[in-house]
Amino acid sequence: MTQxxxxxxxxxPISVKPVIRVVDLVKRFSGRAVLDGINLxxxxxxxIVIMGGxxxxxxxxxxxxxxxxxxxxxxxxxxxxxxxxxxxxDLNALRLRFGIxxxxxxxxNSMTVGENVALPLREHTNLDEQxxxxxxxxxxxxxxxxxxxxxxxxxxxxxxxxxxxxxRAIALDPxxxxxxxxxxxxxxVTSAEIDQLVMDLxxxxxxxxxxxxxxxxxxxxxxxxxxxxxxxxxxxxxxxxEFEAIRDGQATGDEGTDLIRQFLRGDSEGxxxxxxxxxxxxxxxxxxxxEE
Amino acid sequence: MSDHAAQxxxxxxxxxxxxxxxxxxxxxxxxxxxxVSVSRATLARSSGRDALIVQMVRxxxxxxxxxxxxxxxxxxxxxxxxxxxxxxxxxxxxxxxxIGIAGFRMLGPILTAVVLSGFAxxxxxxxxxxxxxxxxxxxxxxxxxxxxxxxxxPRLLATFVMMILLxxxxxxxxxxxxxxxxxxxxxxxxxxxxxxxxRDQLRLRDFASGLIMAGVFGVLISLIACYEGxxxxxxxxxxxxxxxxxxxxxxxxxxxxxxxxxxIFYVFxx
Numbered sequence: 001m002t003q004x005x006x007x008x009x010x011x012x013p014i015s016v017k018p019v020i021r022v023v024d025l026v027k028r029f030s031g032r033a034v035l036d037g038i039n040l041x042x043x044x045x046x047x048i049v050i051m052g053g054x055x056x057x058x059x060x061x062x063x064x065x066x067x068x069x070x071x072x073x074x075x076x077x078x079x080x081x082x083x084x085x086x087x088x089x090d091l092n093a094l095r096l097r098f099g100i101x102x103x104x105x106x107x108x109n110s111m112t113v114g115e116n117v118a119l120p121l122r123e124h125t126n127l128d129e130q131x132x133x134x135x136x137x138x139x140x141x142x143x144x145x146x147x148x149x150x151x152x153x154x155x156x157x158x159x160x161x162x163x164x165x166x167x168r169a170i171a172l173d174p175x176x177x178x179x180x181x182x183x184x185x186x187x188x189v190t191s192a193e194i195d196q197l198v199m200d201l202x203x204x205x206x207x208x209x210x211x212x213x214x215x216x217x218x219x220x221x222x223x224x225x226x227x228x229x230x231x232x233x234x235x236x237x238x239x240x241x242e243f244e245a246i247r248d249g250q251a252t253g254d255e256g257t258d259l260i261r262q263f264l265r266g267d268s269e270g271x272x273x274x275x276x277x278x279x280x281x282x283x284x285x286x287x288x289x290x291e292e
Numbered sequence: 293m294s295d296h297a298a299q300x301x302x303x304x305x306x307x308x309x310x311x312x313x314x315x316x317x318x319x320x321x322x323x324x325x326x327x328v329s330v331s332r333a334t335l336a337r338s339s340g341r342d343a344l345i346v347q348m349v350r351x352x353x354x355x356x357x358x359x360x361x362x363x364x365x366x367x368x369x370x371x372x373x374x375x376x377x378x379x380x381x382x383x384x385x386x387x388x389x390x391i392g393i394a395g396f397r398m399l400g401p402i403l404t405a406v407v408l409s410g411f412a413x414x415x416x417x418x419x420x421x422x423x424x425x426x427x428x429x430x431x432x433x434x435x436x437x438x439x440x441x442x443x444x445x446p447r448l449l450a451t452f453v454m455m456i457l458l459x460x461x462x463x464x465x466x467x468x469x470x471x472x473x474x475x476x477x478x479x480x481x482x483x484x485x486x487x488x489x490x491r492d493q494l495r496l497r498d499f500a501s502g503l504i505m506a507g508v509f510g511v512l513i514s515l516i517a518c519y520e521g522x523x524x525x526x527x528x529x530x531x532x533x534x535x536x537x538x539x540x541x542x543x544x545x546x547x548x549x550x551x552x553x554x555x556i557f558y559v560f561x562x
Contacts, residue, residue, distance in 0.1 A: 066434060092436035099434075106431035109423075120435045122339065168435075 017080070019044050019176060019208050020065060024074035027060060034060050036232040038074070047202050047209040049219045052229035053263065053272065058212045059180060061229065065210065066100055066178055067091050079175065096124055098176040099169030103184060105161035107153040113164045114140065114149035120171045139167040143197060159190035166197060170207075177201060179211040183218040195221045216264055220244065228260050236260060319523075320515050326440045327448050327515075334445040343446040351412040351447070352454025356461065358411065359404050363462040366399055367391060367469020375478055385482045387470060388489035395466035396494060401455075401502045402550055404462040405509035408455060409542035413517040416447050417538040420521025421531035429522065439522075448514045455510025456503055463502065497562050505553050512545045 018041035027035040034057045042048050052058045063069040064076050067083045076083045081094055107116050117136045121127055127135070140146045143163040148156055156164065162182060169177060179198065183191035195218050202209045213219050219226060220240065227237040235256055236243075246257055247264040255271050262270030334340035374387045420443065423429050432439045467490060474483035520534040520541070556562075 068430060068433060095434060095436040100431070102427040102431055102434075104427055106427035108428055108431070109426070119437075123435070123437055165431075 018042055018077075019079055020210065021077040022061070022065065022074070023077070025061075025064060025071045025076065026073035027057075027064065027069065027071050034232050035064070035071070038229075038232075038234050040227060040234065040237065042208060042210060044208055045202065045206050046224040047198065047211065047222050048225045048227060049211045049213060049223035050227045050229060051212075051214055051216070051219055051263070053214065056229045057232045058214075058229050062178055062180055062210070062212045066098065067095065096120075096172055097174055098178065099172070099174035100178045101162065101166050101169050101180065101182055103181045105153070105158075105165035107161055107164055107168070109153050112150050112152055113145065113156065113167075116153070116164060117149075117168045117171050120168065124172060135171070139171055140164075142170065142200075143167045144193075159186050159194070162186070162194055163197065166194075166201075170201065170205075173205075174207065176208045176210065179209065179213075181213055181215075182211060183213065183215045188217075191215065191218055192221070194218075198222050216266065228263070230259060316519075320519050323440070323444065323519055323522075324448075324511070324515055327444050330438060330441040331445050331449065334441050334449075340441070340446065343442075344449055347446045347450035348454055350415075351408070351450045352458060355408060355411045355454075355458060359407055359458050359462050360465050362403055362407055363395075363400065363465035364469040364472075366403060367395065367466040367471070368473045369469075370394060370399075370466070371470040371473035372477070375482075384478060385485050385489060387474065387478075387482065388486045389493040391467060391470040392490040392493045393498065395470075396463045396498045396502050398502070398550070398554075400463035400466055401459045401506040401509060402546060404459050404506065405455065405513060405546045406543055408451070408458065408510070409513045409517075409546065410539050412451060412454075413513045413538045413542050414535045416451075416514065416517035417521040417534045418531055420518060421524035421534045424522060424524045425527055425531065444518045444522075447518060448511065451514035451517075452507055452510040455513070456506045459503060459506035463499075501553070501557050501562055505550060508549055508553065509546050512549060513542045516541045516545065 020040070020042040022038050022040040025035055025038040026033060038061060040048075040050075040061075050058050050061060060069065064071055064083075065078065067076075067078070067086070070084060078094060079097060081090070083091070083094075086094065107113070108119070111119065114136050117139050118132050121132045121135055125132075136149065137146060140149055143166050145160060145163050145167060148160060148164065153161060153164070177198075182194050182198065186194065198209060198211065199222055201207045209222075211219070211222060220243075223240045223243075225237065225239050226243045228235050228243075243260070243264060246261050249261070251258050251261060251270075259271040261267075262272050335344070370391050371387050374390055375384050378384045378386055420429075423443075429439050429443075432442055471483060471486050474486055517538045520538045524530040524534045
């Protein structure tokens with residue numbers, strides 16, 4: 001297992017064994033490949049942002065990395081363990097070492113915010129109630145929600161739900177944190193606050209972070225490296241600076257680069273929109289008439 | 293040509309239905325197996341016992357009123373319907389025997405189950421379905437918490453226990469409904485001999501067979517509700533569909549199970 005990094009990033013630390021390795025991963029839903037030969041290595045302490053348009057397979061990739069979906073081909077290694085080969089107890093033991101912030105926060109609606117954060121501690125540690133209370137207060141303070149401990153999830157805003165979800169995800173001090181669209185549906189200020197939390201957690205606690213998003217402002221704020229998925233294929237993995245150069249540079253004529261450039265800039269014209277309109281309106285009409 | 297196609301379509305449709313039914317039964321059986329295998333782990337923890345009590349209150353205590361209302365009326369209806377045809381034979385007082393058998397062996401458990409499938413089954417399916425949509429089930433798994441142990445077992449056990457307890461209440465409500473009718477509407481000798489006739493008629497097996505069925509109905513309702521809830525896809529629309537299907541499948545399965553059990557009881561003289 002001393003294999004070197006297989007992705008095409010240039011200046012990632014190659015000597016260190018990655019905490020997450022995705023190798024030749026293929027996933028098909030009813031015959032259609034939604035992930036097609038994905039390779040990715042994530043190193044300890046870094047923040048990697050996986051981006052791509054809706055339906056490109058980025059959420060599916062995330063679900064493979066957390067062991068809720070399993071690939072048809074290839075494998076995912078998390079903290080040195082091949083997820084395909086783990087049985088339920090082993091997978092559960094591994095699950096305690098990573099946390100996930102779900103898109104909606106995924107708080108348990110029947111419990112208060114504090115009880116949500118306390119749940120993993122109650123279920124997976126032997127701590128007494130007093131210690132758990134203290135830890136819940138600390139975790140909520142870390143995300144700036146200490147005053148909301150006794151509120152029900154239905155009583156708090158979307159941004160607060162995400163912060164509470166984050167407090168729950170870090171309850172057991174995970175080594176890796178996965179974020180599914182952390183800033184989706186939030187206003188710019190709240191979104192920036194969440195980004196700051198992501199950066200704090202990775203900076204202060206040395207947590208490895210994997211963020212799936214299509215919010216470019218947020219992606220450029222938090223990423224060390226970025227990975228671009230397009231129609232189930234990984235088209236580029238590189239440090240943030242390279243993506244910044246593509247975003248700020250001129251169109252190159254190379255389709256792959258221009259596609260990334262269009263995505264990063266949010267342009268309405270470019271390779272992504274061009275391929276949607278590959279057959280013209282008139283042809284469609286004539287074709288339909290012909291079939292009649 | 294088109295005849296062949298139509299025939300093939302028909303066969304395919306029937307095949308798909310049968311296959312779907314087998315898959316459904318398989319899914320429910322697996323869910324039951326998993327629930328049984330972790331039920332001890334659920335009850336070993338205070339959080340699991342608390343969840344069980346919460347569900348028992350929700351499933352059972354809150355349905356007491358509506359079960360009583362429905363079953364008293366069943367008793368009233370039975371008495372009023374039976375009295376005229378028994379009259380020419382001079383057997384009106386026999387309504388006590390008939391209400392006893394019909395109520396305790398069949399109508400008590402079945403109608404309680406129908407009420408509960410609408411009352412508790414639908415709400416369990418809606419609740420779990422909403423949890424699926426809100427990624428709560430995934431979040432449980434991500435925290436290495438087994439959704440079956442956490443969510444299914446308390447609901448299954450609660451519905452099983454409360455269905456039996458509610459049926460005991462329901463049986464007496466039917467009997468009381470009949471008695472009140474006899475007292476108010478029918479000849480005095482009907483109400484005077486009502487309880488002693490019913491006591492002479494009913495054997496322990498009449499209570500027991502009704503309660504066995506009640507327990508089975510409870511398991512069926514909660515399993516179908518949990519299964520429908522957990523397999524919700526696609527937002528609010530999926531939740532609505534799961535709720536409807538829970539009630540439909542529950543009632544169908546209750547009647548089918550009642551038929552099977554009645555046949556078994558009949559064969560074995562129970």
